[in-house]
Amino acid sequence: MSTNDIEEQKLDGDLSIAASEGSSVAVGGEEEQNDEPKKEEIEEKKEVNSHEEKDEAPSMVKEEVVASNDLAPVKKAGCTKSKILMNVVVPSIFLACVIVAVAVLAVRYKNFKKKYPGCKVDHQNWIANGVCQNKGLKYNIAECQFDGGDCDEFNSMYPNCEVENPTWIGDGKCNGGDYNSDDCAFDGGDCSEFNENYPDCKVEDPSLVGDGNCDGDDYNVEVCGFDGGDCE
Ligand SMILES: [Ca+2]
Numbered sequence: 001m002s003t004n005d006i007e008e009q010k011l012d013g014d015l016s017i018a019a020s021e022g023s024s025v026a027v028g029g030e031e032e033q034n035d036e037p038k039k040e041e042i043e044e045k046k047e048v049n050s051h052e053e054k055d056e057a058p059s060m061v062k063e064e065v066v067a068s069n070d071l072a073p074v075k076k077a078g079c080t081k082s083k084i085l086m087n088v089v090v091p092s093i094f095l096a097c098v099i100v101a102v103a104v105l106a107v108r109y110k111n112f113k114k115k116y117p118g119c120k121v122d123h124q125n126w127i128a129n130g131v132c133q134n135k136g137l138k139y140n141i142a143e144c145q146f147d148g149g150d151c152d153e154f155n156s157m158y159p160n161c162e163v164e165n166p167t168w169i170g171d172g173k174c175n176g177g178d179y180n181s182d183d184c185a186f187d188g189g190d191c192s193e194f195n196e197n198y199p200d201c202k203v204e205d206p207s208l209v210g211d212g213n214c215d216g217d218d219y220n221v222e223v224c225g226f227d228g229g230d231c232e
């Protein structure tokens with residue numbers, strides 16, 4: 001092989017290497033070109049997605065707008081659920097309750113007048129409530145059937161004792177006035193000791209005599225033991 005042949009082979013080799021490199025570059029270029037469409041596809045997908053999102057968002061807004069537009073006349077009229085409840089339902093229930101209560105009271109009043117025709121008292125519910133009452137001396141009378149029967153036992157014990165509070169008779173505390181009288185058995189015995197100690201002491205409230213506090217006027221007198229010793 002001559003020198004020229006060797007150089008020609010070398011040159012061919014360089015050219016072949018160069019050609020192969022060029023082909024690889026070309027292939028690389030094609031790969032890059034192949035990559036570009038993929039990026040475009042991604043971009044397109046992004047655009048599609050963005051369009052879809054944009055398309056959905058306006059539709060939701062539209063629905064909300066339509067819904068709000070539908071309720072607008074209702075809201076404008078102030079007809080919200082809470083307002084309907086407060087302005088219509090609750091007053092209706094309250095009115096129904098008032099009507100029922102008035103009807104019940106009317107029936108009770110009618111029945112009371114039928115049962116106690118001459119009984120004129122401020123508290124009809126006190127009649128026959130189990131407690132002997134005689135406020136204003138209007139309950140323990142024949143027209144009210146002696147407090148609807150509540151004072152029958154009291155009247156049998158003290159037939160001539162006419163007081164406003166029959167329950168004070170025999171409650172352990174000495175009450176003055178009509179309570180501390182012979183007709184009321186001297187307050188049902190509550191004033192026996194007081195009357196023994198101070199037979200001429202006439203005070204409104206005998207329980208204040210000797211209670212530890214000095215009471216003046218009728219209490220701080222000799223017949224009352226100067227208020228049972230409270231004023232000495
Ligand atoms: Ca009564």
Ligand SMILES: [Ca+2]
Nearest residue numbers: 168171173190
């Ligand atoms: Ca008493």
Ligand SMILES: [Ca+2]
Nearest residue numbers: 208211213230
């Ligand atoms: Ca006193």
